Amino acid sequence: QKEVEQDPGPLSVPEGAIVSLNCTYSNSAFQYFMWYRQYSRKGPELLMYTYSSGNKEDGRFTAQVDKSSKYISLFIRDSQPSDSATYLCAMSASRNDMRFGAGTRLTVKP
Amino acid sequence: ETGVTQSPTHLIKTRGQQVTLRCSSQSGHNTVSWYQQALGQGPQFIFQYYREEENGRGNFPPRFSGLQFPNYSSELNVNALELDDSALYLCASRRWDQSNQPQHFGDGTRLSIL
Numbered sequence: 001q002k003e004v005e006q007d008p009g010p011l012s013v014p015e016g017a018i019v020s021l022n023c024t025y026s027n028s029a030f031q032y033f034m035w036y037r038q039y040s041r042k043g044p045e046l047l048m049y050t051y052s053s054g055n056k057e058d059g060r061f062t063a064q065v066d067k068s069s070k071y072i073s074l075f076i077r078d079s080q081p082s083d084s085a086t087y088l089c090a091m092s093a094s095r096n097d098m099r100f101g102a103g104t105r106l107t108v109k110p
Numbered sequence: 111e112t113g114v115t116q117s118p119t120h121l122i123k124t125r126g127q128q129v130t131l132r133c134s135s136q137s138g139h140n141t142v143s144w145y146q147q148a149l150g151q152g153p154q155f156i157f158q159y160y161r162e163e164e165n166g167r168g169n170f171p172p173r174f175s176g177l178q179f180p181n182y183s184s185e186l187n188v189n190a191l192e193l194d195d196s197a198l199y200l201c202a203s204r205r206w207d208q209s210n211q212p213q214h215f216g217d218g219t220r221l222s223i224l
Contacts, residue, residue: 008150034212043114043200043215044153088152097143097166098213100152 003027006089006101015110019076023089023101026070030091030099033065035074038086038103047087048074079108114139114216116201122222123191131186131219133201141165142184143213144176145200153200159184160206188221196223 006023013019021035031052036044048063050056050072056063062075072091076083086103115134123129135142141160145153155168159178173189182203188195198220202213 004152006152032212036215041217041220043217046212046214049212090152094166097155097158097168098153100154102150102152 001026004089004091004099004101007104008102010105010107012107012109013079015079015081015108017079017108019074019079019083019106019108021074021076021087021089021104021106023072023091024070025072025091025099027091027093027099028067028070029093032092032098033063033072034090034098035061035063036088036090036100037083038088040085044088044090081108081110083108114201114203114214116199116216116219118219119217120220120222122224124224125191125193127191128187128189129191129221131188131199131201131221133184133186133203133216135182135184135201135203136214139203139205139214140182141204141206142178142182143202144184144186145202145215146170147198147200147218148194149197156186191223193223196221 033050035048038044053067060077064073088103089101090098092098143158144156147153157167162178177185198218200218202215204213
């Protein structure tokens with residue numbers, strides 16, 4: 001079993017749809033949770049960052065962390081074609097390293 | 111504020127060769143981490159450097175080594191290249207005293223092994 005599981009998709013939605021992206025994990029020591037967006041031929045770009053459990057909202061993006069279920073989510077409201085990218089969940093327990101999911105490829109069609 | 115920059119952007123090598131990849135950390139960031147991202151996969155942690163010393167390592171063999179310089183820039187060296195080393199190599203940086211802050215990535219070096 002991988003430490004971080006993420007459905008690779010691909011996921012295709014029409015413009016304006018609400019997108020839900022999810023990851024599960026097995027290591028209960030994880031306490032920092034991140035979502036990165038990666039466009040083709042680019043490095044990961046930080047979207048959302050959450051410490052411990054709870055929700056965080058930033059514009060059209062909402063991140064949720066449920067440590068009791070070892071489950072994190074990213075919601076994108078009013079999705080736009082420019083949101084088309086690969087979304088990576090990442091988490092860490094310490095200063096040193098992050099563990100990433102495999103990434104979900106999202107396409108938002110005009 | 112200058113972000114993380116990596117060079118070269120793309121490199122082609124053959125099996126058995128050695129390669130050096132370079133990273134300049136974001137301004138004010140003294141901690142550098144390297145990741146390997148195979149096609150269709152998430153990044154995997156290779157190692158982290160702080161104060162010019164390795165400070166944490168993932169599950170990579172010793173032929174993966176690194177350096178950090180006094181200006182916080184870093185190098186990743188890979189010896190005896192194998193076909194499976196073909197990947198995007200990412201560098202990320204942050205401030206050591208802000209461990210509760212996430213890392214910021216460069217755009218990576220795409221390494222192809224023939």
